[in-house]
Amino acid sequence: MNKSAQEAFDNLTETVGDAQVDKPKMRTENVNVFYGTNQAIHDVSLDIGNNEVVAMIGPSGCGKSTFLRCLNRMNDTIPSCRVEGSITLDGEDLYGPDLDPVLLRARVGMVFQKPNPFAKSIYDNVAYGPRIHGLSSNRAELDDIVTDSLKKAGLFDEVKNRLDAPGTSLSGGQQQRLCIARSIAVSPEVILMDEPCSALDPIATARIEELIDELRQNFAIAIVTHSMQQAARVSQRTAYFHLGKLVEVNDTKAVFTNPQHELTENYITGRFG
Amino acid sequence: MDKLHLDQHISHQFNKELEDIRNKVLKMGGIVEQQVKDGLQALLEADNDLATKVAQGDYEVNALEVEIDEECTQVLARRQPAASDLRLMVTVIKVITDLERIGDEAEKLGRFTRDLTAQSSGMPSYRKELRHLGELVKSMLHDTLDAFARMDVDAALTIVQRDNDVNREYETLERLLATHLVEDPRQVSQLFKITWCARALERVGDHSVNICEYVVYLVKGRDIRHTSMDKIKYEFL
Numbered sequence: 001m002n003k004s005a006q007e008a009f010d011n012l013t014e015t016v017g018d019a020q021v022d023k024p025k026m027r028t029e030n031v032n033v034f035y036g037t038n039q040a041i042h043d044v045s046l047d048i049g050n051n052e053v054v055a056m057i058g059p060s061g062c063g064k065s066t067f068l069r070c071l072n073r074m075n076d077t078i079p080s081c082r083v084e085g086s087i088t089l090d091g092e093d094l095y096g097p098d099l100d101p102v103l104l105r106a107r108v109g110m111v112f113q114k115p116n117p118f119a120k121s122i123y124d125n126v127a128y129g130p131r132i133h134g135l136s137s138n139r140a141e142l143d144d145i146v147t148d149s150l151k152k153a154g155l156f157d158e159v160k161n162r163l164d165a166p167g168t169s170l171s172g173g174q175q176q177r178l179c180i181a182r183s184i185a186v187s188p189e190v191i192l193m194d195e196p197c198s199a200l201d202p203i204a205t206a207r208i209e210e211l212i213d214e215l216r217q218n219f220a221i222a223i224v225t226h227s228m229q230q231a232a233r234v235s236q237r238t239a240y241f242h243l244g245k246l247v248e249v250n251d252t253k254a255v256f257t258n259p260q261h262e263l264t265e266n267y268i269t270g271r272f273g
Numbered sequence: 274m275d276k277l278h279l280d281q282h283i284s285h286q287f288n289k290e291l292e293d294i295r296n297k298v299l300k301m302g303g304i305v306e307q308q309v310k311d312g313l314q315a316l317l318e319a320d321n322d323l324a325t326k327v328a329q330g331d332y333e334v335n336a337l338e339v340e341i342d343e344e345c346t347q348v349l350a351r352r353q354p355a356a357s358d359l360r361l362m363v364t365v366i367k368v369i370t371d372l373e374r375i376g377d378e379a380e381k382l383g384r385f386t387r388d389l390t391a392q393s394s395g396m397p398s399y400r401k402e403l404r405h406l407g408e409l410v411k412s413m414l415h416d417t418l419d420a421f422a423r424m425d426v427d428a429a430l431t432i433v434q435r436d437n438d439v440n441r442e443y444e445t446l447e448r449l450l451a452t453h454l455v456e457d458p459r460q461v462s463q464l465f466k467i468t469w470c471a472r473a474l475e476r477v478g479d480h481s482v483n484i485c486e487y488v489v490y491l492v493k494g495r496d497i498r499h500t501s502m503d504k505i506k507y508e509f510l
Contacts (some may be wrong), residue, residue, distance in 0.1 A: 229353055256355045258494025268355045271281045 008262045009242065016261045017250035019239075021049040024231050025190055025220035026071060026108075031085035033066055033075065040066045044246045046239055049206075053212060053221040055235035055252065057228060059267065062241040064224045068192050071222060073101045074110035082096065085115025089190070106133055109183030113195040115175035117167030117182075122159050125167040125178055126150060129186035145185055145223045149167040153181035180211065183220070191215065197230060209234050228268050240264045276492060277357045287352055291361065294344050297363055298372075301337040304417040305375045308334070309414055309477055312382030313407040315401055319390045325467055327383030334376040334418040338369050357491070364491040368421065371480040378473040378480075385466045385473075392463060397453070399446065399467055403474070410474045410481075413439065417481040418472065419493045426492050429485035430509055434502065439478035446471050 024047035033041035036256050041063045048054050056064040075081040087094040117125050126146045136142040150156035155177040167178050176196060183191060197205040212234045225231050232252060239249040248261040259265045279291045286454050310316055315324035345362050397418055413435050420428040454464050489497050
């Protein structure tokens with residue numbers, strides 16, 4: 001980091017830009033995350049609004065994935081991990097004693113970097129969530145959910161004649177869309193995506209990005225990506241993380257043409273930082 | 274251009290590409306400035322040889338425009354620049370268009386001067402007024418190129434305001450020429466050529482204003498075109 005950028009970071013006490021939106025779907029305030037004694041996230045406040053895609057970008061180790069995983073309590077599985085601050089979904093405390101993490105993860109779905117279909121048929125992959133959450137009362141209803149989810153994920157036409165085939169028999173891009181179908185089958189309100197395209201080729205990536213834009217009509221989406229072009233293409237707002245702090249969050253079009261913070265500028269233009 | 278830290282990319286090759294583009298724009302600016310100087314000198318001194326040189330001399334500027342455009346296209350395609358790098362590419366592509374047009378205006382000065390010297394008739398040459406207008410425009414262009422080279426927003430905004438003086442001079446001269454034309458319509462051909470020379474100089478001022486506006490965009494990320502000076506002053510000065 002050059003001297004002035006280092007100074008700018010040291011002096012950073014508040015995030016540059018508008019971290020809050022009107023009527024947020026999820027609101028995080030002053031979130032701190034620790035792994036043991038090591039603090040990974042420092043005082044991050046960020047809203048995810050309805051029908052918007054928020055992209056989180058930043059260098060490796062900046063805390064963007066850690067922060068994303070707080071949003072559906074995926075960090076609960078790491079014993080040394082401690083989350084402080086407030087995270088709410090429609091005003092409801094995510095870490096409150098009454099909240100069942102399993103039900104939460106149905107409301108806040110997640111798609112991972114590497115497509116991870118279950119070793120089951122295409123049909124069963126999508127039907128898995130609705131079955132365990134009891135979302136259908138008979139086979140016909142389940143069929144409808146599976147078909148509908150596959151259609152929303154843009155995969156139905158490609159697999160409609162082989163729903164019994166194993167999910168793992170699909171191509172990488174198709175597998176990722178299957179995972180998206182699986183996560184939307186339980187009617188989530190928010191979808192979290194952790195580098196969903198980094199294992200995919202440009203054509204599969206374009207399909208997923210197109211899908212993200214369609215899903216935005218019905219869901220709130222937070223996406224972590226290493227590809228700045230992807231953040232620029234798919235998101236309405238972009239958040240830049242650096243060494244565990246949220247440096248800047250603004251409209252995507254402003255971030256990529258005229259970022260306000262020197263660190264954001266350095267990162268997105270590939271300067272030493 | 275230090276303000277933009279053009280030399281601090283992780284990719285040295287990218288640094289070199291941007292530096293190369295920047296140098297070519299500055300070179301193009303230098304050539305264009307010399308053309309305007311020569312065009313004005315030819316006009317004021319009725320120097321036919323210099324006028325011919327200026328009238329034929331903008332191939333180098335045209336070639337540079339094409340070359341810089343091509344290099345910017347390459348950077349856009351291969352580097353996908355963002356933020357200040359993106360603004361630099363957009364700015365350069367626009368600035369060189371204005372520089373090329375300034376070159377065209379200088380070329381016109383050369384052409385009209387040749388015509389004027391060929392049909393000299395002892396009528397008033399309006400040299401004093403043209404010199405005054407020309408000096409204003411020349412210094413405006415010089416300072417504009419300087420502001421671009423140094424990415425100096427304050428200087429750029431000051432230059433934008435100087436265009437009012439140029440416009441006033443031009444209008445005064447235009448009125449003089451119109452009056453003359455009414456009094457002595459036989460001189461119509463020459464009077465028109467003098468008007469066109471004045472017009473060419475006035476246009477150089479307009480193109481300088483455009484370049485200054487791009488400088489503000491490049492440094493501040495704010496597009497001030499078609500914005501009232503009051504609003505600009507409120508925001509920046």
